[in-house]
Structures are given as C-alpha cells and as structure tokens.
Amino acid sequence: MSSYSPYPNDAYAVGWISALPIKFAAAKGMLDEEHGDPKTPKQKADRNTYALGRIGKHKVVIACLPMRGYGSSSAAAVAREMLSTFPNIKIGVLVGIGAGIPDYDGDEEQDIRLGDVVISSDSETGGVVAYDSGKRLHDGTFKVAYPLDQPPVSLRTALSALYADHEMRGNRIPQYLQAMLAKHQHMEHRYKYPGQLKDVLFRADYQHQGGKSCAKCDPRKAAKREPDIRADANPVIHHGVIATGSSVVKYAPFRDEIRRKHRAICFEMEAAGLMNNFPCLVIRGISDYADSHKNDDWH
Ligand SMILES: [Zn+2]
Known part of the structure; x- marks a missing residue:
C-alpha cells in the first residue's frame, strides 16, 4: 500500500541526489x-527511485546514484532523468563523501578532520569550483569557469537549520553521512572507536610508506594540530569552497595548490555533472585528506 503526494510533480523545485548507495530510508x-x-x-526513460517530501519550506525530491555509479556523468544522468519527471527542479543538493583540504598553517586556518561535514558556500564562486574545467588562455594560464550561481540563501538556511536541530533532535546530517560511511568498510575501519586517534594528518611533504594502512608511516611526521585531539567527537560543519574534478586526488602538494588557488576546503567528483543542469549545494562528509595516505583498497 503506497500513498501519493498531494502535490503535482511540477511543485518540486529542489532535487536532492545522494552520491552513495545507502538505504533509501536513511x-x-x-x-x-x-x-x-x-x-x-515518472517518465519511462526515468530509472530513478524517488522519495518526496519537505525540508523547511522547500519541496524536495530525493534520488540515489545507482550502485557503482560514481562520477559526474552518473550524477548528470540522475539529474537529467529527474528533470524529465520533475520539470521545475531549479536547485540540486548533492550529498556524499569527500576529501578534506586541511589548512593547518594558513592565515585562515580551517581545522578540518575526518568525519567533519563541508557545505559549499562562497559569495564569489558560488561555492563549487570545477578546478579542471575552463579555458587555457593564450599566455598558457588556466582560467576556471564559474558557471552558476549558488542556491538561494533560504535553502542553505533550511539545511543549516537541519544541522542545528542537533541540539533538539539529534544531528541528522552526520547521522546520514555516518550511515553512508558505515557502508564503506575502509572508512568504517577508520571510524572505529577511538576514531580520533586514527585521524592522522601527515605533513604534505611526507609520502605514504607503503601498505594498506599507515602502520609503516612515522607518526612524528604528522602535522601539528590544535588541539591534538578534540574535546568531543562531534563532527564540525564547515562552510566554504568545494573543488570538483574528474580524478581522485592522492597527492598533498596538488591538494594544497588547489587550496591556495581557489580557497577550497574539500574535493569531490560528482558536482560538475549537476552544475550543467542547475546550481547545486554540495554537502560532503570528510573521509580522507587527498594525500598518498588515503587507502581505498579495503574490501
Ligand atoms: Zn601512510
């Protein structure tokens, strides 16, 4: 027995795409x-499964990326099919995991740690920068295109409010992300208690010493962070620029270059597929630091 939405399909303006295959219930x-x-x-060509509802005053359509369907072309297909059934979607919300870009020695230090949450937000760039998409100019320099505006303040406010619900009803964004992280054993491994002790950020000039874990890596080469260990294990939410591109980044010097060029605090790989269709708000749970110590070989 299923019930139908009281609202017509064209009443929905926000398309929420979950970039990892998790239980739809989450x-x-x-x-x-x-x-x-x-x-x-839905239209015949539309292969998505939807959950409809409301967040704040926004009518929202949720769809998940298909199993093993990572990357911007997969996100683009989900968005395209979503638009065929819900023609008035104007804004995308993309939730998944990403790589943190720590800035422990900069002027505006961003203390990003594993398990934290980054929400795209920036008045200059719109919050999402496709760092590998743009034009190569006559003098050899690369100019990144900032194609779209950022989603309306009211949506960001509604999502921040969701986050702030923490005090009242439990923090749902981290819960949601943790449900996704639990699906990924290599991350689960990192998050097992005591999570914070496993959260080691190595200095950018120190390469991984081999193997599937950092057992051979020298803890004395870790970057100094203040505090060394946070007083509580609650994830911190950060607002800033998210860098989207077509390759996995596992090289700290490049990571730091992207931070300097774009003030980015997070990497991800799907947003570019949505940005062609509508502005999007990107929410990412941090699962690594985009350096050679990132392990994605866990089964
Ligand atoms: Zn290592």
Whole structure:
C-alpha cells in the first residue's frame, strides 16, 4: 500500500541526489515531512527511485546514484532523468563523501578532520569550483569557469537549520553521512572507536610508506594540530569552497595548490555533472585528506 503526494510533480523545485548507495530510508530521514510517491507516474526513460517530501519550506525530491555509479556523468544522468519527471527542479543538493583540504598553517586556518561535514558556500564562486574545467588562455594560464550561481540563501538556511536541530533532535546530517560511511568498510575501519586517534594528518611533504594502512608511516611526521585531539567527537560543519574534478586526488602538494588557488576546503567528483543542469549545494562528509595516505583498497 503506497500513498501519493498531494502535490503535482511540477511543485518540486529542489532535487536532492545522494552520491552513495545507502538505504533509501536513511535519505528519507532527512525530510521534515514525507509526501509519498509522485502524483504523476515518472517518465519511462526515468530509472530513478524517488522519495518526496519537505525540508523547511522547500519541496524536495530525493534520488540515489545507482550502485557503482560514481562520477559526474552518473550524477548528470540522475539529474537529467529527474528533470524529465520533475520539470521545475531549479536547485540540486548533492550529498556524499569527500576529501578534506586541511589548512593547518594558513592565515585562515580551517581545522578540518575526518568525519567533519563541508557545505559549499562562497559569495564569489558560488561555492563549487570545477578546478579542471575552463579555458587555457593564450599566455598558457588556466582560467576556471564559474558557471552558476549558488542556491538561494533560504535553502542553505533550511539545511543549516537541519544541522542545528542537533541540539533538539539529534544531528541528522552526520547521522546520514555516518550511515553512508558505515557502508564503506575502509572508512568504517577508520571510524572505529577511538576514531580520533586514527585521524592522522601527515605533513604534505611526507609520502605514504607503503601498505594498506599507515602502520609503516612515522607518526612524528604528522602535522601539528590544535588541539591534538578534540574535546568531543562531534563532527564540525564547515562552510566554504568545494573543488570538483574528474580524478581522485592522492597527492598533498596538488591538494594544497588547489587550496591556495581557489580557497577550497574539500574535493569531490560528482558536482560538475549537476552544475550543467542547475546550481547545486554540495554537502560532503570528510573521509580522507587527498594525500598518498588515503587507502581505498579495503574490501
Ligand atoms: Zn601512510
């Protein structure tokens, strides 16, 4: 027995895409109110599964990226099919995991740690920078294109409010991200208690010493962070520029270059596929530091 949304498909303006295959129930948990199935059946070519509902005053459609369907072309396909059924979607929300870009020695230090959450936000760039997409100019320099505006303040406010619900009803964004992280054993491994002791940020000039873990890496080469260990294990939410590109970054000097060029605090690989369709708000749980110590070989 299923119920149908009381609202027509064209009443939905926010498309929420979960970039990891998690239980749909976890994604639905982000809604303030559930609406049931689409009032008008979806288009034949639309392969997405949807959860409809409300976040704040926004009517939201949630879809998940298909299993093993990572990357911007997969996100673009989900967005395209979503638009065929919900033609008035104007804003995308993309939730998944990403790599943190720490800045422990900069002027505006961003103390980003594993398990923290980054939300794209920046008045100059819109919050998402496709650092490998743009034009090569006549003098050889590369100019990144900032194609779209950022989503309206009201949506960011609603999502920040969701986060602030922490005090009242439990912090749902980290819960949601942790549900995703638990699906990925290599990350689960890192997050097992005592998580913070496993969270080692090595200095950018220190390469991984081999093997599937950092057992051979020298803890004395870790970057100094203040405090060494946070007083509590609650994730911190950061607002800033998210860098999106088509390759996995596992090289700290490049990571730091992207930070300097774009003031970016996080890497991810799917947002570019949505930016062609509508402005998007990107929310990422930090699972590594985009350096050679990143392990993605865990089974
Ligand atoms: Zn290592």
